[in-house]
Amino acid sequence: MSTPSGAASIPSTPLALGDYRAESAGAVLGGFERTVASRYGEGMTLSAVTADLRRNEFSCAATTATDRGDPPAQVCRRTIAQSGCTHTWQVHLFDADNNARLARTRALYDRRCGNDGLLGGPG
Numbered sequence: 001m002s003t004p005s006g007a008a009s010i011p012s013t014p015l016a017l018g019d020y021r022a023e024s025a026g027a028v029l030g031g032f033e034r035t036v037a038s039r040y041g042e043g044m045t046l047s048a049v050t051a052d053l054r055r056n057e058f059s060c061a062a063t064t065a066t067d068r069g070d071p072p073a074q075v076c077r078r079t080i081a082q083s084g085c086t087h088t089w090q091v092h093l094f095d096a097d098n099n100a101r102l103a104r105t106r107a108l109y110d111r112r113c114g115n116d117g118l119l120g121g122p123g
Helices: 025-039 046-055
Strands: 059-062 074-082 085-094 104-113
Touching (some): 025 104, 046 059
Antiparallel strands (some): 059 074, 074 085
16 A cells, blocks of 8 residues: 555546556556556545546446455456456555545556466466
């Protein structure tokens, strides 16, 4: 998880997903984490962040209450299937004070190819 460090406004450029066709999953994840943290600044409205993610072809949904831990307020996901692999990016948006403003983010990436199991391991 990271505390957003981005500017007060969201750039109009597309959200960079990384070179997921050529880079290792770890490299794609690291780049995506940095991109998300620098794009979305702490205190931005969740509606502005989810609108930007939707413009970038992510599907976003509110999470349901749970008795475990601190769930994100919104989970946004994008999946691309290409050349026998499925690439999935997620952005978890946290609202610590229940004020509809971004407190922190978690960026995730997973690649599954052929008969790979969860997170690229054996199936």
